[in-house]
Amino acid sequence: MEIMAKAAAIALLGAACSLLIKAKNPEYSFALTALCAVCICCAAFGMISSLVDFISEVIKNSGLPAAVFVPVIKCVGIAVLTKLICGLCKDAGQSGTSAAVEYLGGAAAVFTALPLLQTLLKTLEGLT
Secondary structure (H helix, E strand, C coil), rough: CCCHHHHHHHHHHHHHHHHHHHCHHHHHHHHHHHHHHHHHHHHHHHCCCCCCCCHHHHHHCCCCCHHHHHHHHHHHHHHHHHHHHHHHHHHCCCCHHHHHHHHHHHHHHHHHHHHHHHHHHHHHHHHH
C-alpha cells in the first residue's frame, strides 16, 4: 500500500508540474510525464520479484508444463506495456501513434498466445 501512495504522489506532482510547463514548453512537459511514468514503473519492479517467485511456485505445484503459463504471463506484460505507451502517446497528442501501438499490442498478444493455442488443439486431438 505504501508503494501505491508514493506512486500516486509522484503521478500527481508530475501531472501538476506538467500542466504548468505545457503552455510554454510542451516537449518538456512530455519529457516530465515520461520520466514520472518510468519512475513509477521502476517502483513496480520491486514487487515483480515476489510475484515471479509466487508464479514459479504455482507452476511447480500445478503439475502443468510451463508452456501453459508463459504465454499468459507474456500477454499480461504486453497488455500493461501497451496501455502505458498508448497513454504516453495520447498525452503527447499523438493519437495516431497511440492507435498503431494499440494495434501492435493486440497482434503481439495473439502471436504470443499461439503456442498455447497449439497446445490446446493437440490436447483436443488427443481426446478424440
